[in-house]
């Protein structure tokens with residue numbers, strides 16, 4: 001049976017996972033997406049443009065995670081383009097719509113040097129959102145936000161500035177932009193009636209992109225998901241899996257460590273064995289893989305294959321302690337592929353075992 005997946009749900013998974021990296025980032029992408037959405041409505045953008053605007057906003061800073069860059073770029077006065085360029089390259093190399101890649105590329109280009117209307121909106125929304133402090137009532141921050149934006153008026157597109165000047169006077173708008181519930185509901189409602197279906201091959205492409213973000217944070221895991229994505233489908237083939245089932249496994253392999261964004265790089269790259277406390281943080285990654293991929297019932301099968309890779313037949317695995325009665329063959333294949341790949345890779349505290357050559361799927 002041909003399965004289709006909703007692109008928005010996959011982007012939501014990535015957006016969720018990116019929030020795990022740092023407390024400074026929690027809600028940043030969603031908030032930016034929501035503000036962009038409100039600007040887009042005022043600008044009268046059509047559905048096609050709105051779709052692009054929201055999804056691009058939801059992942060606009062993806063380049064920041066590459067090689068674990070620091071987050072100075074999130075500060076209002078810092079408009080470094082480096083992470084935007086990296087995000088652009090990541091999207092471009094993973095066969096994303098070039099228009100989508102361009103939106104990310106220009107999201108720090110100020111007025112009048114921004115050639116892309118959607119990027120200008122994200123630029124404005126993003127700069128506005130970074131001014132918000134979570135430990136203070138938003139209504140008590142309005143004057144400050146207005147002052148800073150007005151002082152930097154020439155950096156922003158005049159149309160966006162006009163919309164901002166109207167919206168910021170509306171208390172409900174201000175309260176909406178800090179309400180996680182309103183933001184999620186609004187964005188979900190917008191996409192509810194829109195089909196933005198992608199097939200398994202496209203899902204593999206997005207998943208591969210996600211694996212770059214999760215794996216490249218540490219040189220020790222730089223090719224980890226790629227390795228599993230090569231091994232697991234070969235094992236599945238041995239069990240006479242159909243071509244599309246093998247592809248599901250491949251997508252799950254690319255996604256299996258998405259929850260690793262919760263683990264700080266100091267732990268990932270630590271020389272020597274992790275302490276008990278560090279090990280507990282490491283162990284939580286599959287829980288977050290499960291949560292990140294819980295964005296649609298259609299993704300559940302792939303989510304389970306991805307998230308159960310540290311469960312064991314005798315129920316002593318983690319974090320769900322699922323045993324052989326519940327673990328499907330695909331989930332077991334993923335666990336074996338993960339162990340096999342991991343023992344062939346170097347870790348800060350040991351050398352990898354000698355690799356053997358496998359036929360690529």
Ligand SMILES: [Fe+2]
Nearest residue numbers: 060061073107
């Ligand atoms: Fe950015």
Ligand SMILES: [Fe+2]
Nearest residue numbers: 032060061126
């Ligand atoms: Fe941003």
Ligand SMILES: [Fe+2]
Nearest residue numbers: 257285309310
């Ligand atoms: Fe893992």
